[in-house]
Amino acid sequence: MTASEKIPFWRDTRILNLLGQIFVILVLVGILIFLGNNLIINFQRLRLNFGFEFIFDTRRPAGFNIGNSPIPYQPTDPVIIALLVGLINSLRVMISGIILAAILGIMVGLGRLSSNWLVRQIATVYVEIFRNTPLLLQLFFWYSAVFLKFPKIDNPLILFNSILLSNRGMAIPWPSGKLQTWLSLILLFINAILAFLVWRTRTQRRIQQGESGNRFLVILSGIGITSLLALMIGLDWQKPLLNIELGRIEQGLILSPEFASLLIGLTVYTAAFIAEVVRAGIQSVNQGQWEAAKALGLKPSLVMQLVIFPQALRVMIPPLTSEFLNLAKNSSLASATLYKDIFAVSYTVAEKTGRAVEMMLVVMSTYLIINLIISSGMNTFNHLVQLKER
Structure with missing residues (x-):
């Protein structure tokens, strides 16, 4: 075939690929139109109106109580305030759970590779137990079998003379x-x-340069001392105090049984998966890297800190992103502990107003936006730690 001859369009792979993509898009658009039309027909048949105006209608109160409200809320407030309370409650669990699960998962993952037999076996048992049992069952256990079985508020369990545990929650x-x-x-x-x-x-x-770095240790010691003083004295810690006459705990941070059981359940469950991600990431580093670092005379702690962990981190971030996203989505199981998150509040609103479809879309959009934010943040972090080719 000469250069002057043209390829027929039915044999041109570029045109065929373009036509295939257009066909797929048209099919997807057709499916969406069909589903939307079906939804409209069903709404008309049931004489229902589709819209989100009821969420912002100040003349239409939410009409139900919400425990663990982080902001002032009354049943007479509009639905948007109730949804805001549920959203904040969800974010409290998600953010706290991600931080705690990451810390615990890294510790357990390093324990899985420890040279100490006992530490290694304890970490292995932890991973196998919590990774291989259903999360919902674990949430039921923490709430029903642990927190609700604590002593009553008039005789709480006291740990380290500063933590109070009762059937009304945990005060720290x-x-x-x-x-x-x-x-x-x-x-x-x-x-x-x-x-x-x-x-x-x-x-x-x-x-x-082979310096000892002792002068830097002096500076670090000074920073550490000032930080310790600020942490122990400057923050002005308040221990929880039991008021027997009023039957409540004052001062400190009070975590309700619903919130504490949900947070602990999500943390220990997700940390088991993160531990395996950490272990696999560290073991993926070539053995020659360990040997080369030891040949340079680096201490084991420096070998892990400067050579192994930075390389393993590049492998760990993608699966860690998935675990963080799973924790955010698994927080929707808060109903197992009667914790009022965005899902539980939306479900109650749907029952009160009969707007199930609208509230389902609200919940789906909320979790989608939150997970996209988490994914974007982790992708940015992943980009920062990747090797830059010259």
Whole structure:
């Protein structure tokens, strides 16, 4: 075939691929139109109206109570306030759960690779138990068999003279929230940045120039002492106090049984999967990297910190993203502990108003947006830790 001859369009792969994509798009659009038309017909048949105006209607109260409300809420408030309460409750569980599960998962994952036989076996048993039992069953266990079985409020279980456990929840020490507390938090934030910069400079000097880095240790010690003072004294911790006459716990942070059982259940369940991600990521690093780092005379802690873990992190981030997304979606099981998250509140609103389709769309959109934010953040972090080719 000469250059002047044209390929017939029915044999041109570029045109065929384009036509195939257009066909798929048309089929998908047709399916959406069919489903939407079917929804409209059913609404008309049942004499129902489709719309979201009832959410913002101040003349139409939500009409139900919500426990664990983080903001002022009354049953006479509009539906949008009730949904906002549920959203904040969901975000509390998601954010706390992701942080705690990541910390616990990394610890257990490192324990799975420990040279200590007992630590390794304990980590293995933990992973196998919590990874291989249903999450819903675990939530029922934490709520019904643990928190609701604690002593009554007039005789709580006291741990470390600062943590109170009762059938009304768990109370832990918490900063007072005064000006002193906020100034101490700012100091801790600044010290964390300084410590990171000093530690990185010390590590680079030790590797590149062979310095001992003792002077940097003096600086780090000073930062550590000031941070410890700010943490122990500056934050003005308030221990929970039991008021027997009123039958309640004052001061400190009070976690309801519903919230605490849901948070613990999600944390220990997700951490078991994260532990396996961490273990697999570390074992994926070539054995030669371990041997080369040891040949340079690096201590085992520095080998893990400077050589192994940074390389393993590039492998771990994608599956870690999936685990964080799973935790966010699994928080919708909050109804098992009677915790009022966005799903539980939306379900109640649907029962009260008869707007099941609208509330289903609200819940789906909420979880979709939250998961897209988590995914975008992890993808950005993944991009930062990847090797940059020159």
